[in-house]
Amino acid sequence: MNELRAVMKDMMVEKRDIYLSVLFGFLAGITAVALFASSGYLISKAALLPPIYTLSLMIAFLKIMGFARAFGRYLERLYSHRATFTMLSQLRVHFYEKLEPLAPAIFQKYKSGDLLSRIVGDIDRLQNFFLRVYYPPIVLGFIFLATIFFTVFYSVTVAVLLLVGLFVTGFLLPAWFAFKQRRIETRLREERGALSSEVTEFLYGFMDLKLYQQLGTKKEELEQASARYIDEQEKEGKMATYHQSMNSMVTLLVSWLVIAFGAYLVSNNELDGVFLAMLIMISLTVFENAVPMALVPAHFEDSRRAAKRLHEVVQDKPEIGEPTKSLPSNKPFSLTMKSVSFAFPEEKRSSLQDVDLHIPAGSKTAIVGASGSGKSTFFQLLLKFYTPTSGTVLYDEISQDSYSQEDIWARTNVVQQENHYFYGSLRENLLIAKEEATDEELHGVLEYVHMQNFDLDQTILEKGDNLSGGEKQRLAIARALLKKERLWLLDxxxxxLDAVTEQAVLERVFREAQDDTLLLISHRLVGLEHMDQIIVFDQGEIVESGSYQELLKHEGYFYRMKQIEKEVLV
Ligand SMILES: Nc1ncnc2c1ncn2[C@@H]1O[C@H](COP(=O)(O)OP(=O)(O)OP(=O)(O)O)[C@@H](O)[C@H]1O
Structure with missing residues (x-):
């Protein structure tokens, strides 16, 4: 409930449309009651042959009410929907602003599919909160109060009957169904989650399932999950229909009671008979406004859960302080780590342990080590994707805390192990590195990475599915070459790539990065002779560092790795 309140606080910023929709909702409802009440009165009065001007006045009043009702309903729809869309857009922006600083650690906690469903699905679900949960009881309350106040002048008994009907249809039944709805909603969500996991696994693992002849089994599991979900949906649908029918039944019961008591009061001369039809029409019409109350519990529960899920995502505070400085763009800068240790969120095991190193500005450093030794994690800390569990990272001897993530990313040419490509042309995929680059520049970098035979208009499929592994890597390098910043992080x-292309491409990269700070993670130990420094990682620790010659002379870890590599190659 607190989560819903917190999310609502973010939503309800623009209040004018909210007040107007309540006002016009009330106007539409009360004029409908007045319209039917006066028609009931008119029919009874007409039977008593009143003067013609009385009838004319009554008919004019009826027409005005009819018009006011349509006008009120139109404006109510206009303002309530406008209020809802404004709220949704505010909520989306607000949520995104809170979410952005939490990336990428947030992916550690949530699967990307789940995150997407929260961002899109849960926010969309909240559109029902104002329209179907927050606003109907307020409008209903005002309409009933006004109607009961009017009815009291004619019959206190009928007014009490209306009050009891309001209590039962407006509060008692919805509260009872809200209670039952909770259980159904929980099961429904569980089944929806299970089905979406099954579908995702089926789609992503389709090829492997086919190769291992497991497609049939998986399909069966998928169908079972789908049947369970449909079953729960059916139960939910039945419950909603049951609730609506109960509401209608109580409403009609109240109208019957009004007729019965009204007739009794008329026969006892406690009520003028000319008003009986009016009171019956009032009771029939006023309960129309209670119909939306039948859907309040389902929408309330839905909104509550959506708000809870959204709140869960953004409640983590980013650990990052306010950035105060900007990295230089016109000169290379040094990198230092002082006693840096790091464990991924929710992980007990440290991926980096007591890392101390200094990489001078403009130097070339190779990072080597066994698979899983912490090399990529080291890059992630340099890029401030994560902050160290202890210790400090410094750029030009100034703490990383003084720089924003955006600033660090803007000043770095990064090639990751896996790089993303978007559906679009090759040109569009390159321009993300430098928006204003000309076709000439693009052709230039394609030539550097030996892809000069590619057309800039060629279509690249999602995730670069129509490119080979080596082509994807060369495109990533082409992006880095286009960006031309003074720090290179190449994982x-x-x-x-084949050895010949690799050598040619790396030579070009080194030529371009001649005066820049460059760090290269490499599995292969060939071609490291020209590096200023080689840092060897093992199980998250730096076990050796020095120049190529120094490390060979030392005959330590690097030397042994070199020997093994030689034996394998021979
Ligand atoms: N997102 C993550 N969450 C938890 N643990 C992780 C995560 N990413 C990496 N690790 C763990 O951190 C350790 C270091 O991983 P890292 O990717 O830095 O190794 P690496 O040296 O780059 O390996 P490789 O050469 O195979 O790319 C590994 O034990 C790995 O299991």
């Missing part, structure tokens, strides 16, 4: 950028 096994050429692991899928």
């Amino acid at each position: 096994e950028p050429t692991s899928s």
Whole structure:
């Protein structure tokens, strides 16, 4: 409930439309009651042959009410829907602003599909909160109060009957169904989650399932999950229909009671008979406004859960302080780590332990080590994707805390092990590195990475599905070459290339990065002779560092790795 309140606080910023929709909702409802009440009165009065001007006045009043009702309903729809869309857009922006600083650690906690369903689905679900939960009881309350106040002048008994009907249809039944709805909603969500996991697994694992002849079994599981979900949906639908029928039944019961008591009062001369039809029409019409109350519990429960799920995502505070400085763009800068240790969120095991190193500005450093030794994690800390559990990272001897993530990313040419490509042309995929680059520049970098035979208009499929592994890597390098910043972080950028192309591409990269700070993670130990420094990682720790010659002379870890590599190659 607190989550719903917190999310609502973010939503309800623009209040004018909210007040107007309540006002016009009330106007539409009360004029409908007045319209039918006066028609009931008119019919009874007409039977008593009143003067013609009385009838004319009554008919004019009826027409005005009819018009006011339509006008009120139109404006109510206009303002309530406008209020809802404004709230949704505010909520989306607000949520995104809170979410952005939490990335990428947030992916550690939530699966991307789940996150997407929260961002899109849960926010959309909240559109029902104002329209179907918050606003109907307020409008209903005002309409009933006004109607009961009017009815009291004619019959206190009928007024009490209306009050009891309001209590039962407006509060008692919805509260009872809200209670039952909770249980059904929980099961429904569980089944929806199970089905969406099954579908995702089926789609992503389709090829492997086919290869291992497991498609049939998985399909069966998928169908079972789907049947369970449909079953729960059916139960939910039945419950909603049951609730609506109960509401209608109580409403009609109240109208019957009004007729019965009204007739009794008329026969006892306690009520003028000319008003009986009017009171019956009032009771029939006023309960029309209670119909939306039948859906309040379902929508309330839905909104509550959506708000809870959204709140869960953004309640984590980013650990990052206010950035105060900007990295230089016109000169290379140094990197330092002082006693840095790091464990991924929710992980007990440290991925980096007591890392101390200094990488001078403009130097070339190779990072080597066994798979899983912490090399990529080291890059992630340099890029401030994560902050160290202890210790400090410094750029030009100034703490990383003084720089924003955006600033660090803007000043770095990064090639990751896996790089993303978007559906679109090759040109569009390159321009994300430098928006204003000309076709000439693009052709230039394609030539550097030996892809000069590619057309800039060529279509690249989602995730670069129509490119080979090596082509994807070369495109990532082409992006880095286009960006031309003064810090290069290259994580096994050429692991899928043949030796000849690899050498040519790396030579070009080194020529371009001649005066820049460059760090290269490499599995292969060839071609490291020209690096200023080689840092060897093992199980999250730096076990050795020095120049190529120094490490060979030392005959330590690097030397042994070199020997093994030689034996394998021979
Ligand atoms: N997102 C993550 N959550 C939890 N643990 C992780 C995560 N990413 C990596 N690790 C763990 O951190 C350790 C270091 O991983 P890292 O990717 O830095 O190794 P690496 O040296 O780059 O390996 P490789 O050469 O295979 O790319 C590994 O034990 C790995 O299991």
